[in-house]
Amino acid sequence: MTSQIITWVLLAVALAFFTARILIRLKVYGHLKVDDGLVILAVLCLLAADILWEVTKDTAIAVQKVHIFHESRPKNFQQDLSNYSRYIWADAYLFFTGIWAVKGAFLAYYDSLTRRLVNFRWAWWAVVVLTILTYIGSLFANAFLDGIHFTSPIATLKNEAINYQFSVDFLTDVLSTSSNVPRKIVRPRGKLTSRR
Amino acid sequence: MIPLAIALKSQVSTKQKLALAGVFSLSLIITVFSTVRFALNRPTRVSSPSWIQTWTTIEQSVSVTVACLASFRTLVISNKQHSSRRNEKNENGSTLRKDRFPSDAFGFSHLRSYGASPTLSARGSMDIELLETRHGPPQRTAGSKVAEVLAIPKASFADLEAPYAV
DSSP: OHHHHHHHHHHHHHHHHHHHHHHHHHHHHSSOOHHHHHHHHHHHHHHHHHHHHHHHHHHHHHHHHHHTTOOOOOTTHHHHHHHHHHHHHHHHHHHHHHHHHHHHHHHHHHHHHSTTOHHHHHHHHHHHHHHHHHHHHHHHHGGGOOSOOSSSTHHHHHHHHHHHHHHHHHHHHHHHHHTTSOTTTOOOHHHHHHHO | OHHHHHHHHSSSOHHHHHHHHHHHTHHHHHHHHHHHHHHHHOTTSOOOHHHHHHHHHHHHHHHHHHHHHGGGHHHHHHHHHHHHHHHOBOTTSSBOOSOOSOOOTTSOTTEEOTTSOHHHHHTTOOOEEOGGGGSSOOSSOHHHHHHHHHTOOGGGHHHHHSOOOO
């Protein structure tokens, strides 16, 4: 129940901020930009993931009770297991697409801010390419995450897949932060004033 | 971390440092939630699926919120500018616009490109700029280029390019 409240409250907060962003952008620009489109994609993924969890949470909990807490198998367990596997896959794809869309939104904004910074462009492109590749890699690694096998040989691969997904998520977050301001972008006020 | 260090070392006012650091560190907030989710989701750890899912949702929701958060600075800056403009008069009694640059969508009215009026810059209102944009002359009118790079509404540049009421 607590997790449900947290989920829906955070969704409401995210939707409120998203609506405000869109309204502000429309007021300031008169139209939406690429980064707004990516944020819209992220919101859709978030919404879909939350609805999916709401629909399948009972199945998920039933499956985990058997696999983690070793409770007796309920009726139609095989069907639940199959549904749960599908849910885990769909949820992961929604999650990674949403998270990477936010990274893309940040990068798209920095793109418009630094388009004329010739010396900086290569770094921005490198981060963009890395971000795209790591997104594809995360989806690929997701094939090893079925959420069911905890002791089978696949568990080792699962461990590596989770480590990989976290590492690239963390790395691309830091890189997209680092890449937004090249060293030369910030200039002291005094220096600028004296020059002119 | 690099932009944070630069922002903190730059010779701008503390308010501006905090504003820069705040916006540039927004995506770092996501990494905190990402780390927590990772710690919960490790195969060596047996966690309740609902809590793993909750942390996944938290990370996703916070990401969306953070991506939208910076836009709100515009409202604060705009209101401040609006109120300060109303209260200031120049020698001739006409309204003196202290900060003629409207905020961009992220509220960084002090971020300027080469295309901005040099007169304005000489008055010390330009604290931070995109330096490399100064290597060549603006290819379009000053207002349109700045509006494009910094997403400032072009209509506002009617004021920018007009002589100041000083």
